[in-house]
Amino acid sequence: MKRLVNLFSLFIVFAALTAQQVGAADTKAGAADKPKAIPLSGKVLETMDGGGYTYVNLQNGQEKVWVAIPLTKVKVGQQLTLMPGFEMKNFTSKGLNRKFDKVIFSGGLANAEKIEMSPSAIKAVHQGVPGAPGGAPAAASKAAPAASAAKAPAPASKTKKVTKAKGPNAYTIAEIYAKSKKLEKKPVVVRGRVVRVSQKIMKRNWIHLADGTGSSAKKTDDLVITSQELPKEGDVVTVSGTLYNNLDFGAGYRYNVLVQDAKFKK
Structure with missing residues (x-):
């Protein structure tokens, strides 16, 4: 009986260690799959509104990028600092009737709170609906x-x-x-x-x-x-x-x- 209890105890320890290793592996895999947030700050080269977004052609460092933010008053020549965004390739704007090779979607103007938003939260802000995969934060979910x-x-x-x-x-x-x-x-x-x-x-x-x-x-x-x-x-x-x-x-x-x-x- 004592031998059986010892064997059962060893099984529990082995199972716990295995679960810990699997959990660590899943965490690493999740970190690898997570899209990288792109910092956005620079001069506005061009801007247009369509489909509920403001599209901004931004001189972001050495690169010119198109960024979509919730409808905002923006002027050419203005210096903007936006929330970090996430890139979407081959995006077609029905509002503008235009296809972009890539667009970076951002939650909008950066503020003192330095809000960090996940890709699903960015999507919720732009679509105005809760329940995007991964779950949107309360601020985005209130869009409904x-x-x-x-x-x-x-x-x-x-x-x-x-x-x-x-x-x-x-x-x-x-x-x-x-x-x-x-x-x-x-x-x-x-x-x-x-x-x-x-x-x-x-x-x-x-x-x-x-x-x-x-x-x-x-x-x-x-x-x-x-x-x-x-x-x-x-x-x-x-x-x-x-x-x-x-x-x-x-x-x-x-x-x-x-x-x-x-x-x-x-």
């Missing part, structure tokens, strides 16, 4: 409510009519939808009531505005706005921002009209 907002407009039709803003570039929400193509990438001013707010999604706040104009059947009575500012639901505000058409954040979530980087005034 913004996308959901595109499919589930606030009950704007119940909003009483709000007096139109005055001055240049002022429009009602119905006029913005009617003239959206002419207003592409142009400043607009609109006055309305805040009917829904989703906070801190993809580093911005998403606000639904209604002014009593437009058609609920045609979905032209609810205007989605992004901003660093945070108005309260129910407030009547005057909004100024830049209008964009046909922004696609992936997973079937698409905004026909979106006002970006808005400022609010009561």
Whole structure:
């Protein structure tokens, strides 16, 4: 009996050592397979927007590289430092109708927190959806409510009519939808009531505005706005921002009209 116990003990020790060696081997293999994050910092040589991204041709050290980041105001000649990104080869942008030999996808502008993001997290930030392979961090996973907002407009039709803003570039929400193509990438001013707010999604706040104009059947009575500012639901505000058409954040979530980087005034 004692001999049997000793043999069983030896078996347990052997099994533990074997499992430890296999685990170490798996860790080394995983480290070898993990994509290398590419540091990104330099001068903007060219920039364009499409499909919900801003594409930047960046003088990254000795190399010129194309980088895709969430929609951001960028100017040629500007010095940028971006979050380290991950390369994708033979990438076709439907928004730009252009194929790139390679694009580096980054979470956007670097900040003081020095956030480190995995390839799946980068994907989640760009697509606006959680659940990418490997799991996205909480900050990226919060992208879903913004996308959901595109499919589930606030009950704007119940909003009483709000007096139109005055001055240049002022429009009602119905006029913005009617003239959206002419207003592409142009400043607009609109006055309305805040009917829904989703906070801190993809580093911005998403606000639904209604002014009593437009058609609920045609979905032209609810205007989605992004901003660093945070108005309260129910407030009547005057909004100024830049209008964009046909922004696609992936997973079937698409905004026909979106006002970006808005400022609010009561």
